[in-house]
Amino acid sequence: MDTAAITPTLRWTGDSIEIIDQTRLPAELVLLDVRDVASAVDAIERLAIRGAPALGAFGALALVVGLDEAQPGSLDAARELLERLRHEIGDTRPTAVNLRWAVDRTIDAALAAPELTNASTNVDSGSNSGSAGSLDELRRRLLDEALAIGAEDAKACAEIGRLGREVLAEATVIATHCNAGRLATAGIGTALAAFYAKAAAGEPVRVLAAESRPLLQGARLTAWELADAGIDVSVVPDGAMASLIAGGEVDAVIVGADRIAANGDTANKVGTLAHALAAADAGIGFYVAAPTTTVDTAVPSGDRIVIEQRSPDEVHHAGGQRLTPEDAKAVNPAFDVTPARLITAIITDAGVLRPPYGESIAQALAGAEPAGSGAGRC
Numbered sequence: 001m002d003t004a005a006i007t008p009t010l011r012w013t014g015d016s017i018e019i020i021d022q023t024r025l026p027a028e029l030v031l032l033d034v035r036d037v038a039s040a041v042d043a044i045e046r047l048a049i050r051g052a053p054a055l056g057a058f059g060a061l062a063l064v065v066g067l068d069e070a071q072p073g074s075l076d077a078a079r080e081l082l083e084r085l086r087h088e089i090g091d092t093r094p095t096a097v098n099l100r101w102a103v104d105r106t107i108d109a110a111l112a113a114p115e116l117t118n119a120s121t122n123v124d125s126g127s128n129s130g131s132a133g134s135l136d137e138l139r140r141r142l143l144d145e146a147l148a149i150g151a152e153d154a155k156a157c158a159e160i161g162r163l164g165r166e167v168l169a170e171a172t173v174i175a176t177h178c179n180a181g182r183l184a185t186a187g188i189g190t191a192l193a194a195f196y197a198k199a200a201a202g203e204p205v206r207v208l209a210a211e212s213r214p215l216l217q218g219a220r221l222t223a224w225e226l227a228d229a230g231i232d233v234s235v236v237p238d239g240a241m242a243s244l245i246a247g248g249e250v251d252a253v254i255v256g257a258d259r260i261a262a263n264g265d266t267a268n269k270v271g272t273l274a275h276a277l278a279a280a281d282a283g284i285g286f287y288v289a290a291p292t293t294t295v296d297t298a299v300p301s302g303d304r305i306v307i308e309q310r311s312p313d314e315v316h317h318a319g320g321q322r323l324t325p326e327d328a329k330a331v332n333p334a335f336d337v338t339p340a341r342l343i344t345a346i347i348t349d350a351g352v353l354r355p356p357y358g359e360s361i362a363q364a365l366a367g368a369e370p371a372g373s374g375a376g377r378c
């Protein structure tokens with residue numbers, strides 16, 4: 001992949017966030033300039049920016065946008081603003097853990113600075129000549145932390161790609177769901193990073209991208225970014241993947257994650273569970289690729305993961321056309337949970353985690369070499 005020629009999924013311009021509007025792909029590559037909180041929340045809600053790690057990197061930068069927009073007159077007012085934004089931005093999508101995690105990390109790191117923790121100053125009253133300086137310092141700290149989150153994610157993606165390639169060394173035809181690529185992260189992706197690494201090493205790889213109804217992240221986004229990188233990609237209707245797997249036409253499945261519980265149960269785009277069940281039945285590897293920032297040990301198991309319910313309109317319509325009868329209702333859960341028992345391995349930036357996940361996840365997060373972290377075969 002010629003990374004120099006690639007338009008970044010998100011980029012800090014100095015006073016705004018430039019993102020690719022993913023609702024417009026693959027028809028056109030349109031960039032959005034986000035410079036207020038309402039636009040940031042709107043971009044998240046309508047999936048102009050999406051994918052758990054990209055949401056984290058974006059949400060953190062949106063705090064700086066929010067500070068610049070509000071121009072608080074004192075540190076107390078800035079603290080109040082950030083507490084409001086913690087929820088207004090951080091809770092916009094409930095399943096992807098990285099969004100609220102990154103918002104919390106950025107606010108907490110910035111406010112923890114010793115020179116800011118004890119200061120209570122008011123610019124307008126002129127009671128403290130250091131007020132404006134403290135606000136500048138707060139902005140600088142927010143921006144540094146937000147940029148660090150993006151940089152760390154890019155690094156994690158590269159490591160996941162390296163390990164994913166090792167794990168999938170024997171696999172050529174590999175299925176994936178939704179989009180867990182460069183459009184979903186601040187780097188080269190998670191699940192798709194393995195494909196980029198295989199292609200870069202000159203290994204054969206043929207990707208089967210499940211459409212991922214209703215918003216078609218697989219058909220629109222995965223197919224777009226892989227084709228753009230010259231990787232062989234075929235779009236497969238969601239309902240066709242199980243029979244392809246059962247028929248022996250797929251070597252392995254790899255997907256991303258929106259939240260991984262402490263026991264390894266994994267929430268990802270709705271439809272993922274069906275591929276996992278088919279893979280288990282056929283005896284092929286089913287892999288989750290995610291940075292450790294997507295692990296949420298506060299959630300013990302998948303039944304405690306909050307599943308985002310989206311508008312029925314997304315099911316009723318496609319391409320501006322109503323597909324369903326006017327009297328029909330629709331349900332639209334955006335994610336499902338794949339139980340840990342169906343997951344062959346979780347490929348993270350801290351190693352390749354194997355069952356029992358309760359132990360391997362805890363070890364990985366503690367910084368220890370996880371059990372079974374040597375890359376295995378599919």
Ligand code: MRU
Pocket residue numbers: 047050051052053096177178179180181184185189190191217255256257258268269270334
């Ligand atoms: O609703 P989306 O498009 O944000 O859902 C995204 C996914 O389900 C991805 O697989 C997940 O966030 C991992 S992205 C590296």
